[in-house]
Amino acid sequence: MHISDGIIDTNVCIAAGVVSIGLVYLSGRNTSVEEIPRMGMMGAALFVASLIHFPLAGTSMHLGLFGIAGIILGKRSFPPVFAALLFQSLIFQHGGLVTLGVNSINMGAGAFAGWMIWKTKFINENIRALLAGFLGIIVPMLLMILEFRVSGYGRGILYLFSVYLLLAAIEGVITLGAVRFIRRVKPGLLP
Amino acid sequence: MKHSFIDKYSDLDSPVHRLDPRIKTLTALCLILIIVSETRGELFPFLFYIPVIGVIAAVSRIPWGYIMKRCLVVAPFILLTALFYPLSGMLTSDFRSLGSYNHEYMVGISIFLKAYSALILLIVLTSTEKFHNILLGLRKLKMPKLIGIISALMYRYVFLIHDEILRTNMARDSRTTGKLKMSRLKVYGNQSAMVFVRSFERSQTLYNSMLSRGFNGEFPSMSRLSLKGKELLFAGALIMLVLAIRLANQNIQNYLFN
Amino acid sequence: MGSAVKIEKLSFSYTPDKPVLKEVSLEVKPGEKLGIIGRSGAGKSTLLLHLNGILSGSGTVSIDGTKVEKKSLYQVRKKVGLVFQNPDDQLFNPTVEEDIAFGPLNFGLSREESAARVKEALNAMNLEGLEKSVSHHLSLGERKRVALATVLAMQPEVIAFDEPFSSLDPEMVVQLINIIGGLDATLVVVSQSLLPLLSCCNRLAVISEGEIIAHGPREEVVKNDELMKRSGMDMSFYREIFRDYF
Amino acid sequence: MGSAVKIEKLSFSYTPDKPVLKEVSLEVKPGEKLGIIGRSGAGKSTLLLHLNGILSGSGTVSIDGTKVEKKSLYQVRKKVGLVFQNPDDQLFNPTVEEDIAFGPLNFGLSREESAARVKEALNAMNLEGLEKSVSHHLSLGERKRVALATVLAMQPEVIAFDEPFSSLDPEMVVQLINIIGGLDATLVVVSQSLLPLLSCCNRLAVISEGEIIAHGPREEVVKNDELMKRSGMDMSFYREIFRDYF
Ligand SMILES: Nc1ncnc2c1ncn2[C@@H]1O[C@H](COP(=O)(O)OP(=O)(O)OP(=O)(O)O)[C@@H](O)[C@H]1O
Ligand SMILES: Nc1ncnc2c1ncn2[C@@H]1O[C@H](COP(=O)(O)OP(=O)(O)OP(=O)(O)O)[C@@H](O)[C@H]1O
Ligand SMILES: [Mg+2]
Ligand SMILES: [Mg+2]
Numbered sequence A: 001m002h003i004s005d006g007i008i009d010t011n012v013c014i015a016a017g018v019v020s021i022g023l024v025y026l027s028g029r030n031t032s033v034e035e036i037p038r039m040g041m042m043g044a045a046l047f048v049a050s051l052i053h054f055p056l057a058g059t060s061m062h063l064g065l066f067g068i069a070g071i072i073l074g075k076r077s078f079p080p081v082f083a084a085l086l087f088q089s090l091i092f093q094h095g096g097l098v099t100l101g102v103n104s105i106n107m108g109a110g111a112f113a114g115w116m117i118w119k120t121k122f123i124n125e126n127i128r129a130l131l132a133g134f135l136g137i138i139v140p141m142l143l144m145i146l147e148f149r150v151s152g153y154g155r156g157i158l159y160l161f162s163v164y165l166l167l168a169a170i171e172g173v174i175t176l177g178a179v180r181f182i183r184r185v186k187p188g189l190l191p
Numbered sequence B: 001m002k003h004s005f006i007d008k009y010s011d012l013d014s015p016v017h018r019l020d021p022r023i024k025t026l027t028a029l030c031l032i033l034i035i036v037s038e039t040r041g042e043l044f045p046f047l048f049y050i051p052v053i054g055v056i057a058a059v060s061r062i063p064w065g066y067i068m069k070r071c072l073v074v075a076p077f078i079l080l081t082a083l084f085y086p087l088s089g090m091l092t093s094d095f096r097s098l099g100s101y102n103h104e105y106m107v108g109i110s111i112f113l114k115a116y117s118a119l120i121l122l123i124v125l126t127s128t129e130k131f132h133n134i135l136l137g138l139r140k141l142k143m144p145k146l147i148g149i150i151s152a153l154m155y156r157y158v159f160l161i162h163d164e165i166l167r168t169n170m171a172r173d174s175r176t177t178g179k180l181k182m183s184r185l186k187v188y189g190n191q192s193a194m195v196f197v198r199s200f201e202r203s204q205t206l207y208n209s210m211l212s213r214g215f216n217g218e219f220p221s222m223s224r225l226s227l228k229g230k231e232l233l234f235a236g237a238l239i240m241l242v243l244a245i246r247l248a249n250q251n252i253q254n255y256l257f258n
Numbered sequence C, D: 001m002g003s004a005v006k007i008e009k010l011s012f013s014y015t016p017d018k019p020v021l022k023e024v025s026l027e028v029k030p031g032e033k034l035g036i037i038g039r040s041g042a043g044k045s046t047l048l049l050h051l052n053g054i055l056s057g058s059g060t061v062s063i064d065g066t067k068v069e070k071k072s073l074y075q076v077r078k079k080v081g082l083v084f085q086n087p088d089d090q091l092f093n094p095t096v097e098e099d100i101a102f103g104p105l106n107f108g109l110s111r112e113e114s115a116a117r118v119k120e121a122l123n124a125m126n127l128e129g130l131e132k133s134v135s136h137h138l139s140l141g142e143r144k145r146v147a148l149a150t151v152l153a154m155q156p157e158v159i160a161f162d163e164p165f166s167s168l169d170p171e172m173v174v175q176l177i178n179i180i181g182g183l184d185a186t187l188v189v190v191s192q193s194l195l196p197l198l199s200c201c202n203r204l205a206v207i208s209e210g211e212i213i214a215h216g217p218r219e220e221v222v223k224n225d226e227l228m229k230r231s232g233m234d235m236s237f238y239r240e241i242f243r244d245y246f
Helices: A010-027 A035-050 A066-092 A100-119 A125-150 A157-161 A165-186 B021-036 B046-059 B063-090 B098-127 B131-140 B145-173 B184-212 B229-257 C044-051 C070-079 C097-106 C111-124 C139-152 C170-182 C194-200 C218-222 C223-229 C236-245 D046-049 D070-081 D096-106 D113-124 D139-150 D169-184 D194-200 D218-222 D223-232 D236-245
Strands: A053-056 A059-062 C004-016 C018-028 C033-037 C060-064 C079-083 C158-162 C186-191 C204-207 C211-217 D005-011 D023-029 D033-037 D056-062 D080-083 D158-162 D186-190 D203-210 D213-218
Touching: A010 A066, A010 A100, A010 D218, A035 A059, A035 A066, A035 B184, A053 A165, A059 A165, A059 D186, A066 A100, A066 B063, A066 B098, A066 B145, A066 C186, A125 A165, A125 D194, A157 A165, A157 B021, A157 D033, A165 B184, A165 C033, A165 D139, B021 B131, B021 B229, B046 B098, B046 B229, B046 C079, B046 D218, B063 C218, B098 B131, B131 B145, B145 B184, B145 C186, B184 B229, B184 C079, B184 D236, B229 D139, C004 D194, C018 D213, C033 C044, C044 C060, C044 C079, C044 C158, C044 C186, C044 C223, C044 D218, C060 D096, C079 C139, C079 D033, C079 D236, C097 C111, C111 C139, C139 C170, C158 D080, C158 D213, C170 C194, C170 D236, C186 C194, C194 C218, C194 D158, C194 D236, C218 C223, C218 D236, D005 D046, D023 D046, D033 D046, D033 D194, D046 D056, D046 D158, D046 D186, D046 D213, D046 D236, D070 D080, D096 D113, D096 D139, D113 D139, D158 D236, D169 D194, D186 D194, D194 D218, D213 D218, D213 D223, D218 D223
Parallel strands: C033 C186, C033 C204, C079 C158, C158 C186, D033 D186, D033 D203, D080 D158, D158 D186
Antiparallel strands: A053 A059, C004 C018, C004 C060, C204 C211, D005 D023, D005 D056, D203 D213
């Protein structure tokens, strides 16, 4: 899910870098002191989740949790996603430095998608949770396909990404479980 | 509780270690940018980039075995994407003779080389500096303030989560037989969710204690970063060298091959 | 003489259905050492968090005449130091030194002044030589003292302690009592350990289900058996054990 | 009669440079109630974690004649219940009921049997009616009792407690002492609170810097002033306070 340096077109990376800084400001505008620990904690949770690998469809995958980030943080999800990816890049080189912008736009979009679904209050909460988790992976995947295509990869790259469908399904179920747990134990966390 | 998964070789001493974290980060970023923006399919300049990177890594005294081990974590993904550059065309277009994919192969290889060069530079950067110093450097380099605060908190919170995991693991293990006899998904699920909830609560308390000591968004620090002219010169020279390789590439090739 | 802390009709609840503090009024004179006791869950920690505006309910809290409110937070937090029960909640910088300097630097002191404060606080806590240590590698007793040092370095007028004695061995408790006894700030100490509390506080307040049900000189409060029983503080059980063994 | 717990020459260190337990030998007879005291950082919690194989150092630990090793973990953990200092570490299921049933289910009991165990444990801890509550929402005293119930439900022969009395108010401490006194398992209790410990244990062991420096009937150990002083347990400081007030 994380694009390393050198894989896709540099111009795309630079443009995305600039846009992502803009998004950090937009998403973090007028943040109040009460919101900060939540954002930091969510960033840490995203980072820790990425440390836990499990085998899936022949490769090693890890959870993204972008759907949950979107549910809990709403419009504030972008800065924590950005910070978590910065950590991943610096600590174990998951995703590059130049591609930080691209990666955070991709995964931030996943979180925003989760938020959008979560806001649609007329749908049953369980379904919303399931969808949020699912889209949290699918949306970044779609963006990645786009970026690879722009960078000259053929359509065959679709095969490479199909494994994420499986991951997205798993994330959906996990997000559902997490939301149900939080609803029982600490409902204050869910907006 | 002791945590050793970061900062492992940051206590060694070498010219790379001694560089100011700001300069080090900026230099790494510049070098990576120059190399990854190299024209696709160009393999020749890597004859020069690779030795330069090798020298930097050697000077840093980070053991090669360690660098390779860290490379391995992301290696499959890089290899796969590099491989897919030529492959992704073949898989979907009509059959062409394999020979006509020559350029695609070259691009695939250059993607592979770029990615690895960047990876090794990044590894050298992050293993020669304490992680919190890199964050401090980034803050001084005017990264967005919010990201500065969040990442400083994250640094502490990651340990907090780690602690919670270790402790609940012990408590869980002491009521099991070494193996779980119930649905593992359910047990691990509940445990992780509880760790998540408790960490959120503790993070609030921790933040309250910061507020109590006057925290207002700025992270004051006792350690003063000091820029030395020598370091600036060294970093500048390094960037110029790589840039020169990049720019001179075409001329050298013309000279050599015509 | 004014009061160091003055709380008037303070009410607070975390969740709408359950009031945690109910019209609490309490006054602490400068230099006084006040102990607060009460059952677990009575609202003691919640009360402390109001002293420097971390929480704010209805009613007023004033520190040295300054009302605690949004716009006075900076001054108030300079005057009130809060020591949390769990030192791990208080130590978040990479080194002991930076942790202790965090407060002074935040309040605008220069690096040199802060360094002096750090030195002083380390001395007062017998922690010389640990400047560069990583806080979370220290023992519990050391971490508790570092946490106190982080607050001392701010030279607050009022220090509020939450459960300073819990999980410490008797020797460390005595050490801490001596340290606390030597401070010349106004003190508010919350603790379930009645013996250490009695030896460092001259006045006591009893809180029960969010209400202050007694407040006065320690002798008066502690010897009121009915009151102590009612607030879960009955020590008579220990009388025989103590007689027998000590 | 064999021994419930037999530790022989147990040594352990977390980091190569610093031994935490040094050739510890200790024997606990069935039905005995042993208190372990010692300075903070002496190695008490570390010792407890060896009783059911969470940690394993050099030397041997046997429970009721079974050596604690990888292949005997199943039997050992069935026999030894560990109650951690912080109940929150132990409670991670959404409801009290599920938390208590966790151990029995893991040891292969059927749902019916587990449900019976849950009921029994709740009764013993005065927790009836809380089956469906979310553990996380209970008060500290209740959570401590639930944590104990999760262990009781496994019907262990040996129960090891880490700091059961810390952060509890005196009333709750007395409650817990009564509960502990009524258990008929072999008990090993680690605590810094000497008075409660004395009232529920008839034997005491003193650990200092990873070594057992004394072990015997409580009177003998406690009245050895020199020993108590050496291990940071000196209570003489409190004598006057206690005389004056209680
Ligand atoms: N963050 C919170 N959210 C919701 N309720 C809370 C929160 N913190 C405390 N409470 C509740 O408020 C009440 C008072 O809690 P508080 O921590 O002030 O008690 P305390 O007197 O300090 O107890 P203890 O001696 O156990 O520390 C308790 O019923 C507790 O469950
Ligand atoms: N996970 C760990 N990693 C490294 N060192 C540890 C770890 N846990 C404990 N220690 C160290 O081992 C020693 C003994 O710790 P232990 O927790 O057993 O002490 P204790 O007697 O239970 O103290 P306390 O009364 O404070 O609980 C201490 O010096 C502690 O710093
Ligand atoms: Mg409290
Ligand atoms: Mg311990």
